[in-house]
Amino acid sequence: MTSLLNVSNLSKSFIQHQGFFRKKEVMAFAPLSFDLERGETLAIVGESGSGKSTLAKVLTGVMKPTTGHIRIDGINHSVQQHEKRCKQIRMIFQDPNTSLNPRARIGRILEAPLSLNNSELTPEQTQQRIEDTLKKVGLLPEHEAFYPIMLSSSQKQRVALARALILDPKIIVADEVLATLDVSVRSQIINLVLQVQKERGISFIMVAHNIGIVRHISDKILVMHEGQMVEYGDTLQVLNDPQHIVTKRILLNQKIQIRK
Numbered sequence: 001m002t003s004l005l006n007v008s009n010l011s012k013s014f015i016q017h018q019g020f021f022r023k024k025e026v027m028a029f030a031p032l033s034f035d036l037e038r039g040e041t042l043a044i045v046g047e048s049g050s051g052k053s054t055l056a057k058v059l060t061g062v063m064k065p066t067t068g069h070i071r072i073d074g075i076n077h078s079v080q081q082h083e084k085r086c087k088q089i090r091m092i093f094q095d096p097n098t099s100l101n102p103r104a105r106i107g108r109i110l111e112a113p114l115s116l117n118n119s120e121l122t123p124e125q126t127q128q129r130i131e132d133t134l135k136k137v138g139l140l141p142e143h144e145a146f147y148p149i150m151l152s153s154s155q156k157q158r159v160a161l162a163r164a165l166i167l168d169p170k171i172i173v174a175d176e177v178l179a180t181l182d183v184s185v186r187s188q189i190i191n192l193v194l195q196v197q198k199e200r201g202i203s204f205i206m207v208a209h210n211i212g213i214v215r216h217i218s219d220k221i222l223v224m225h226e227g228q229m230v231e232y233g234d235t236l237q238v239l240n241d242p243q244h245i246v247t248k249r250i251l252l253n254q255k256i257q258i259r260k
C-alpha cells in the first residue's frame with residue numbers, strides 16, 4: 001500500500017557567496033528518506049543547526065529541494081504547483097506574533113488561503129467555512145472581527161492552526177510551535193492537535209525539543225545531527241533503546257531515563 005507521505009533522497013544545500021568569485025556550498029541536510037502514514041505524527045528532533053527547520057520548509061514546499069522526491073498518496077509533490085501543494089500540506093510557524101499579519105482581522109487572515117487557492121466556495125460558503133474552522137479550534141465566530149493583538153498567545157496559536165486547517169490539508173508541518181508557549185497553553189494546544197488529528201485523520205510533522213512531549217504525541221521520531229538523519233523509527237522504541245550517541249545525549253540533557 002502507498003504511504004500518505006513518501007520522502008526519498010531529499011536534501012537541501014545553500015550556496016553561500018564569499019567575496020566576488022568564491023562560493024561555498026552549505027549542506028543544510030544530506031539525502032534522507034522516510035514514510036509517514038495517515039493520522040500519524042512524526043517528531044523531528046536535533047540540536048541547533050542540525051537542519052530541522054530547513055527540512056520542515058522543504059517538506060511544505062516553502063523551499064525547493066536540491067535532490068530527491070516528496071510524494072503524497074504516490075503523486076509527486078512539486079514546489080511549482082503552489083495551489084495543489086497548499087491543499088495537501090500546510091505549515092504552522094513558531095511565533096504567531098510574527099506569522100499573523102497584525103493589520104488584518106482574523107476573518108481576513110482565514111479567508112486569505114481560500115482566495116489565494118482559487119477556492120470555488122461562494123461568499124456564504126466561505127463565511128460558513130471560516131466560522132466552522134474557528135469553532136473547530138475552540139474560538140468563537142465573533143473572533144473573526146478581532147485583530148491578532150486582541151488575542152492571547154493560546155488564541156493566536158489557535159488562529160495559526162485554523163489557518164492551516166481551513167484548506168483541509170492531509171499533512172500539517174509545525175515548526176517549534178510549542179516552544180514559546182507557557183506550560184498550560186502548551187497542553188491546551190497539544191490536546192487540540194490530538195483532537196483535530198483524531199477527528200480528521202490529519203498527519204502531523206512537528207519540529208520539537210521537549211522529549212516528554214515527543215513521547216506523548218508522536219508515533220515516529222527522526223533525529224538529526226549536523227544535517228544527517230542519525231536515527232529514525234518508532235518513537236517509543238527509539239526513546240527506550242536509542243542507538244545513536246546523539247539521541248542518547250539529547251535524552252541525557254533532558255534527564256530522560258533510557259529504559260533498556
Ligand SMILES: Nc1ncnc2c1ncn2[C@@H]1O[C@H](COP(=O)(O)OP(=O)(O)OP(=O)(O)O)[C@@H](O)[C@H]1O
Binds near residue numbers: 027046
Ligand atoms: N538561507 C540559508 N542560507 C544559508 N545557510 C542556511 C540557510 N538556512 C539555513 N542554513 C544553514 O543550514 C543549517 C541548518 O539550519 P536549520 O535552521 O535548518 O537548523 P535547525 O536544526 O532548525 O536549527 P535551530 O534549532 O537553531 O532552529 C545551518 O548550518 C544553517 O546555517
